[in-house]
Amino acid sequence: MDNFLEIFLIAAAIAIILNVILKKFEIPTIIGYIAAGEIISEIYHLSGKGEITHIAEFGIVFLMFTIGLEFSFKHLMAMKQEVFLNGSLQMLTCGFVFTLITMGILGLGDKSATIAGFALALSSTAVVLKMLNDNGDINEQYGRKALGILLFQDIAVIPLLLLVDIFSSNNQDIGQLLLTSLISAIILIALLFFIGKYLVDRVFRLIIRASSQEIFIATILFMVIGASFLANYFGFSYSLGAFIAGALIAETKYKHKIEADLIPFRDLLLGLFFMTVGMQIQLDIITENWFLICILTLLIMSMKFGIIFGFLFLYTKKRVALKTAFSIAQIGEFALAIFSLLQAKGMLDIKTSQILIVVSIITMIITPFILNNIRKIANVVEDMTLNKNTIQNNTQQYKLKNHLVIFGYGRLGQEMVQRIKNTGVPYLVLESDLNLVELGNSRGENVIFANAAQEETLKIANIEECAVAVITITNEAKLEMLCQLLSSYPKPIDTIIHVSGNLEKMLFSSIDENIRVINSEKILARNLVQEALECRIHKNT
Incomplete structure (x- = not known):
C-alpha cells in the first residue's frame, strides 16, 4: 500500500x-x-x-x-x-x-x-x-x-x-x-x-x-x-x-x-x-x-x-x-x-x-x-410491566377505601408507615424506586412500585376515595406536579405536604385550601401522622 x-x-x-x-x-x-x-x-x-x-x-x-x-x-x-x-x-x-x-x-x-x-x-x-x-x-x-x-x-x-x-x-x-x-x-x-x-x-x-x-x-x-x-x-x-x-x-x-x-x-x-x-x-x-x-x-x-x-x-x-x-x-x-x-x-x-x-x-x-441509557430503558420497561400489574394486584387484594395514600417511601415515609401500622388505619405507599419497594415488601408493608405522576396510577390507587394524601417527596418539580394533579380532581382531596426552606412560597400559587403545608427543616413523622389522622377523623364526623 x-x-x-x-x-x-x-x-x-x-x-x-x-x-x-x-x-x-x-x-x-x-x-x-x-x-x-x-x-x-x-x-x-x-x-x-x-x-x-x-x-x-x-x-x-x-x-x-x-x-x-x-x-x-x-x-x-x-x-x-x-x-x-x-x-x-x-x-x-x-x-x-x-x-x-x-x-x-x-x-x-x-x-x-x-x-x-x-x-x-x-x-x-x-x-x-x-x-x-x-x-x-x-x-x-x-x-x-x-x-x-x-x-x-x-x-x-x-x-x-x-x-x-x-x-x-x-x-x-x-x-x-x-x-x-x-x-x-x-x-x-x-x-x-x-x-x-x-x-x-x-x-x-x-x-x-x-x-x-x-x-x-x-x-x-x-x-x-x-x-x-x-x-x-x-x-x-x-x-x-x-x-x-x-x-x-x-x-x-x-x-x-x-x-x-x-x-x-x-x-x-x-x-x-x-x-x-x-x-x-x-x-x-x-x-x-x-x-x-x-x-x-x-x-x-x-x-x-x-x-x-x-x-x-x-x-x-x-x-x-x-x-x-x-x-x-x-x-x-x-x-x-x-x-x-x-x-x-x-x-x-x-x-x-x-x-x-x-x-x-x-x-x-x-x-x-x-x-x-440502560437505567432509563430498564425503568421504562419496569414501568410498563411492574407499574401496571403490581399496583393492580395489590389494590385489588386490599380494595382500600377511606385510606391514607403516601407518596414516597424515603426516610420520612418509612417513619410514617411505622407509626401508622400501630394505629390499624389502612394505607398505601406509592414509590418509584424499586429498591425501596423491595425493602418495604420485605417488612410486610403495603408499598407498591408506581409512577405517581400518571393519572391511571392514581385511579388504581383509588385516590378519589382516600381519606387523605400525604406527600413526603422533596423534589420541587414532582411536588408541584403532584399538587396540580391532585387539585384537578372534581372532588377535593385532602392533601398534606412537607416542604423545607422557601419552597412553600413557590407552591402557594398552585395549591388550594384542601392542601396543608407543613414547613419545618426537622419535621418529625408523628406530626404528619397526627395531621393525617385528624383530617381523617374530621372527614368522617
Missing part, C-alpha cells in the same frame, strides 16, 4: 473531526470511527483488508489482555455460573435459533447456516466492555453477568473457527483435526501457565530494578504480542492468547500498573479496528437490500434479548435480567471475522456476507446508545 501514510493521516483527521462533533451530542466515538472508515473506503476504494486490518486486530488483543488482568483463574472459577452456565445457555439457544433463521430467510445450506447462526449468537466484547468500563458498570451485578457471557463467547470462537476448517475441508479427517486441536490447546495452556507462574514475576522484578518506564512498557507489549503469537501458532485466535496471558499476570502484584500503561494503546487500536469495520461496508449492496437488513436487525436483536432475558429471569432479579439482555443483544466483532472467512472459503456469497456484516455493524452502532 504505497499511499498508506496519506490514507492514515486523512482517516485520522476525519475521525478526530467527526468525534469532536459527535461528542457535543454525547454520541459514542465508536460511530465516528466506523463512519471515518466508510468515508476513507469510498475515497480510496478500500475493503478493510491488508496491513491495516492486521494492525487493527490488536485493538481486540489488548482489550482481551486487560480483561484477563481483571479476572484471574481464581476469579474465573468464582464466576463459573456467569461464564459456563449462562454462557453455554446463551450460545446454544441463540445459535440454534439463528441457524434456523439464516436457513429460512437467507436460504443458506446446513453447514454455512450453522456457522453463521452461531456467529450471530456472539456479542461485541469490544463495544460492551469498553462502555461498561467507561461508565463503571463492569462491577455491577448485570455487568458481571454480561462479562461472564462475553468471556464464554470468546472461548466459543475457537470451535467455530474449527468448524469452518472442518466444513470447508471435505478431504480432511475430522477426527484427526479434532485431536490435533485438542493437543494444541493443551500445549498452549501448559506453556503459558509455565511462563506465567515461573518466569513473569522474575522478569518484572528485573525490569523494575532497571527503573526505566520505556523498558517496562516494551516488556508488556512483548508479552501481550508474544502470547497472541503463540496462540495463533497453535491454530487459535490472537485474543485467546492475550486473555490467558492477562489472567496469568493478574496473579502478580504488577497488574494495576500494567493495566494503566496499556489503556492508551488499547483505546487507539480499538479505534483503528472500528475504522476497518467501516471499510467493509459496500453501499450498493446495502441500498439494494435495505429492507431485509432492517428486518434481520430487528429480528436478531429482539430474539437475542428475549432468549437472554428468558433464562436469566428464572434465577435472578428482573431488573438485572433486563439490563444484561439489553447490554449484549448486539452481534460482535468476531462475527465479522467469521463472515469474512466464510466468504473467502466460498461458503457465503458476497451479497449474503455483506448483509450479515452490515446487520452486525448496525447492532454495534445501536449498542452504545442502549448502554448509555
